[in-house]
Amino acid sequence: MPIHLLPNELVSQIAAGEVVERPASVVKELVENALDAGATDIRIEVMQGGRKLIRVGDNGAGIPAAEVELAFTRHATSKIATTSDLSRINTLGFRGEALASIAAVAHVTCVTRARGEDVGTQLRVGGGPSYDAERKGIGVPPGTLITVEDLFHSVPARLKFLKADATERRHIDGLVTRYALAYPAVRFRLTHDGRTTFETSGNGKLIDVLIAAYGLQVAQEMLPVEAKPEGSDRPLEVIAVSGYVSSPSLSRANRNDLTLFVNGRWVQDRNLTYAVVQAYHSMLMVGRYPLCFLRVDVPPEEVDVNVHPAKAEVRFRNPDEVFRAVQRAVRTVLVEHSPVQRIDPKGLGDYSDLTAWPTPGDASRLERLRALGTDIPTAPQPVQMSMPTSYTEPHKESQSAVPDLPQSPIPGPQLPAMRVLGQIGTTYIVAEGPEGMYLIDQHAAHERVLYEKFMAERQRHSLAIQNLLEPHPVEVPIESAELLTEHLDVLAGIGLTLEPFGGTTFLLRSVPAVVAREDPQSVVNDIVAEIDAGDAPMEASEEARLILRVCKRAAIKAGQTLAMAEMQELIRQLEVCASPRTCPHGRPTMIHLSADQLAREFGRK
Ligand code: ADP
């Protein structure tokens, strides 16, 4: 075939492919236009998953009668005029492509009336290069109503790729709920085949939208994030991060519920998502993901939104600063709020008595612990551990602490002082605290203690290492030898020094002190298994996973009988951990039965 120019119609359809991928993309473009037009009320009507009809109505500024045709012309926009405008975009649209693209692949009817004009305009377009536009004057209230019918009727290839109606509906639901979350002051209503499935009031309260989007149960487990710009002269300190993140007790098997908006624009940015997931490091089990709805606001000139046709990606001028701001904001909230896992006999959430927890700032407790020579961790840094020797009367201490605990709405990260009562099934420690009874998993708790100690030592560059008097030969499976060799540097960094000794043999020269008393071959077996399993360094850094594995090996096992003094020491160390309530894999270290719950269970209340 000789080279030839493509006909206009085909050019439009190809271009439309970038913007309009599926019904949800149409909804996205129309909702964004309504928001740009300053609408406070947006109605979205969908039939058959959007393949038959999508209609978006708004009470925004409307399109002036003289400009309606132009609105459907490619590269026609009212939002930017010059190149310099491109670097400070404060509207969602700016490419002038959406309406033209939609009209290239569907039948579109636009009914609109600009504020300040007496009559509205109805325009039918779609189906061909000239759009066979058909217009008339019409009496309507100000605002815009755009109806998109028979999507992809002219592009059978696209039509074939559409999924079942239910799937397309789900995409639309996801989109509308996200925009509703980003714009709580705008009223959204979504109907599918005549049934209202989602509605917000537009009262401006984000928590109300969260409840509408996720339900009360989930919304109750979401923690507010509010990191305001600090008064610093560094330009990027003006990054504001706000919204909600899930408490570690709530998680999902995928990343779908990690929603981030940058300057009011929904973005799918791997790095930002990763920043949030990282903030949960060691609080969630591997393979579990948090939920979040976060708005990141930066000055418009700090972000380039013109990198993706559907504007789903952005580029930051200083990505690391944004990454850190997001991670810090989330981490701070998590460390402040993480509540103890509690026994709930009826399986119903009851959050009322969380208020009884002492705050990290509880002066009497701080003083008590300081007097005992224990460093109080300042969240969110890992804790520096020390072993108090003078702490001999835990019973008395914890009891005398009860009356002066202030009532606070925020559950503190640290534990109250606890009195050990005994051990159950050589696996759990029973303890009493000011707020009732605690059952502590001895293995999980010790893992947490060792992990924080390890991390703190490493941060101070004072990791305790045991050099072996004689290098100890260890064997690894043949298929793992090469991968292990690639990891020798990382391992040396955590105190495990191995040297290749030909074939499947390695010489072990040093181990982290925590596992000094373990069988060296078992330690290496663990490490090899961990390296072999590692396919997702995205979730936790490789090194962190290796450290976790070492701590797991070193920790007290379930089934081990513990002396009273050993249990007391373990609980003492757990009390000063930064995240005492979960093991580093994210499982709970303890469950709590409050005095209140006990009373209720025994019918005393
Ligand atoms: P863009 O949003 O990138 O400018 P569009 O093709 O989406 O491009 O829209 C073209 C123009 O039509 C917009 O710039 C705006 O002036 C006008 N427009 C589209 N939708 C609406 C609406 N709902 N209310 C008011 N004006 C609208």
Ligand code: MG
């Ligand atoms: Mg637009």
